[in-house]
Amino acid sequence: MQSSTQPFVPSPVKIRVSNLFFSYNGREVLRDTSLEFPEHAITAIVGPSGSGKSTFLMTLNRLWEELPQCAMGGRVEIMLNGIPQNIYAPDCGVEALRRRVGMVFQMPNPLPMSIFKNVAFPLQLAGEKDKNMIHRRVEETLRDVGLWDDVKDRLAGSALSLSGGQQQRMCMARAMILRPEILLLDEPASALDQKAAEAIEHLLVRWKQNCTILIVSHYLDQVKRIADSVVELHDGRLRNRQVSTSRVSL
Amino acid sequence: MNGASMGRLVERGIITFSWLAGAILFTVICAVTGYLCFRGLKTMSPALIFGSTDPMSALLLRQRVFDGLFPAMVGTLLLVLLSVGWAIPIGTAGGIYLAEYAGGGTKKIFNLLFDLLAGLPSIVIGLFGFSLTLFLNRHVSKELHPCLLMSSIALAFLILPYIVRTTQIALENLPVQNRLTGLAMGATRLQNLFHVLLPQALAGMVSGVLLAIGRCAEDTAVIMLTGVVASAGVPRSLLSHYEALPFYIFYISSQYADQQELATGYGAAILLLFICLFLFAVAFVIKKSLPCQVFSQR
Numbered sequence: 001m002q003s004s005t006q007p008f009v010p011s012p013v014k015i016r017v018s019n020l021f022f023s024y025n026g027r028e029v030l031r032d033t034s035l036e037f038p039e040h041a042i043t044a045i046v047g048p049s050g051s052g053k054s055t056f057l058m059t060l061n062r063l064w065e066e067l068p069q070c071a072m073g074g075r076v077e078i079m080l081n082g083i084p085q086n087i088y089a090p091d092c093g094v095e096a097l098r099r100r101v102g103m104v105f106q107m108p109n110p111l112p113m114s115i116f117k118n119v120a121f122p123l124q125l126a127g128e129k130d131k132n133m134i135h136r137r138v139e140e141t142l143r144d145v146g147l148w149d150d151v152k153d154r155l156a157g158s159a160l161s162l163s164g165g166q167q168q169r170m171c172m173a174r175a176m177i178l179r180p181e182i183l184l185l186d187e188p189a190s191a192l193d194q195k196a197a198e199a200i201e202h203l204l205v206r207w208k209q210n211c212t213i214l215i216v217s218h219y220l221d222q223v224k225r226i227a228d229s230v231v232e233l234h235d236g237r238l239r240n241r242q243v244s245t246s247r248v249s250l
Numbered sequence: 251m252n253g254a255s256m257g258r259l260v261e262r263g264i265i266t267f268s269w270l271a272g273a274i275l276f277t278v279i280c281a282v283t284g285y286l287c288f289r290g291l292k293t294m295s296p297a298l299i300f301g302s303t304d305p306m307s308a309l310l311l312r313q314r315v316f317d318g319l320f321p322a323m324v325g326t327l328l329l330v331l332l333s334v335g336w337a338i339p340i341g342t343a344g345g346i347y348l349a350e351y352a353g354g355g356t357k358k359i360f361n362l363l364f365d366l367l368a369g370l371p372s373i374v375i376g377l378f379g380f381s382l383t384l385f386l387n388r389h390v391s392k393e394l395h396p397c398l399l400m401s402s403i404a405l406a407f408l409i410l411p412y413i414v415r416t417t418q419i420a421l422e423n424l425p426v427q428n429r430l431t432g433l434a435m436g437a438t439r440l441q442n443l444f445h446v447l448l449p450q451a452l453a454g455m456v457s458g459v460l461l462a463i464g465r466c467a468e469d470t471a472v473i474m475l476t477g478v479v480a481s482a483g484v485p486r487s488l489l490s491h492y493e494a495l496p497f498y499i500f501y502i503s504s505q506y507a508d509q510q511e512l513a514t515g516y517g518a519a520i521l522l523l524f525i526c527l528f529l530f531a532v533a534f535v536i537k538k539s540l541p542c543q544v545f546s547q548r
């Protein structure tokens with residue numbers, strides 16, 4: 001909201017997408033999309049179901065490459081450690097990229113291991129050995145997402161026994177534990193009650209100090225509350241839909 | 251008769267049929283084990299296993315057992331362990347390759363080849379083992395004869411498809427979501443495989459090993475052509491002849507002299523069942539204690 005009232009303050013670009021095409025089995029989902037996402041801002045992505053929002057998020061951490069029979073065209077540039085990088089360049093390490101660009105899936109996806117292991121998993125994958133540091137991080141991150149009090153007595157229990165909303169928050173904690181520069185959230189609050197959703201919203205607003213956040217959401221009031229700008233996905237194209245301009249264009 | 255009551259009738263029919271199928275299976279199992287016990291139980295005694303030899307000195311391999319099944323039991327046990335030991339690493343790696351790394355054309359070809367291998371009659375595998383032994387004898391070392399080693403290698407070929415297939419299917423059946431989860435956190439494909447996919451696929455993979463154990467323990471055709479003999483004692487090395495329970499059963503049932511000898515055949519069958527049970531139990535214990543289970547406590 002703030003940025004739309006001061007449209008001429010240039011904020012540095014974190015993600016630059018140019019001429020993006022995407023297709024599953026030859027069926028085009030995204031076509032010729034070019035867009036920039038500002039740093040330290042929350043950008044909401046809205047659009048009808050099946051329009052390709054989740055797909056778009058996957059082009060930003062190259063996760064689609066793990067799916068069979070997809071094709072992408074175009075260019076995605078991300079500022080990593082202050083340097084613009086073409087993330088599809090051959091010299092860009094995909095694991096390092098995914099550590100800097102965290103992702104929360106549309107469906108909560110706890111791994112079949114303990115709650116603690118789930119949250120600490122990205123750290124362990126990254127080769128972190130310091131037990132104390134891992135414990136501290138896990139606690140801190142679980143506190144952030146408001147889950148610590150619920151689970152502090154059952155950290156060794158299975159993550160599959162958490163409720164849907166708890167799993168969603170656990171997955172957010174897991175995505176945040178590496179302190180990524182970009183956070184891709186795919187409807188992170190769909191299974192949360194009003195209070196938990198609001199807590200998450202506060203958290204996101206706080207996190208954007210250190211992080212650029214893209215959030216897919218179907219809840220317009222939620223979008224209005226937290227998003228600095230809104231992007232609409234329609235007909236395979238992404239368009240900025242700021243409050244002031246939307247009245248003119250629509 | 252209207253549609254709803256018709257549907258109910260069909261449903262009741264299906265339920266009855268399922269019950270029937272279950273009952274038949276149960277009856278067959280009971281009948282087979284019951285008959286085995288009826289014919290063989292009276293022979294069950296230390297004498298069946300150790301004959302007239304002192305059990306302790308037989309177990310410590312101080313004395314050879316001539317008139318008991320001890321050498322055949324040891325032979326079968328060693329055979330199963332060796333074959334499964336060869337087949338597990340190769341089969342698991344093959345399954346992982348097919349599920350995770352092989353692309354389009356290669357995958358189709360390998361799938362076809364493994365299906366063919368799975369469909370080969372065991373006597374053909376036995377012939378292959380026999381020819382391989384001959385070949386090695388002629389071109390590598392005159393010391394190589396049909397032996398425990400050659401049998402276990404031939405048997406490994408027999409069970410390889412089971413292990414490859416179950417590994418492959420267990421991995422491929424994991425939901426796509428699970429696969430993406432680890433990768434999205436920055437796991438390498440190898441990390442994802444070892445920390446996320448394999449622990450979840452393990453239960454399925456063990457069922458392949460169980461199948462393989464059963465297959466090894468019962469097979470007669472392969473070992474008949476590659477090294478089993480009626481009387482050899484406990485094998486002294488991988489390169490010696492050996493005895494095995496299924497072969498003993500086959501041998502006794504085809505040329506028994508009296509009812510007493512036939513009864514020992516039934517006794518051998520019961521022992522074979524127990525060996526299989528024992529190996530299954532070991533497989534389960536190993537599965538439970540595998541280190542990657544720490545990652546996946548359900």
Ligand SMILES: Nc1ncnc2c1ncn2[C@@H]1O[C@H](COP(=O)(O)OP(=O)(O)OP(=O)(O)O)[C@@H](O)[C@H]1O
Nearest residue numbers: 024025029048049050051052053054055056067106
């Ligand atoms: N793995 C896949 N294989 C083939 N088609 C796919 C695959 N994933 C998504 N699609 C198709 O691509 C289109 C975009 O899907 P996507 O999941 O990105 O939509 P979405 O905007 O996230 O929808 P929702 O709001 O319902 O989550 C849909 O038509 C979908 O059917």
Ligand SMILES: [Mg+2]
Nearest residue numbers: 053054106186
């Ligand atoms: Mg979606």
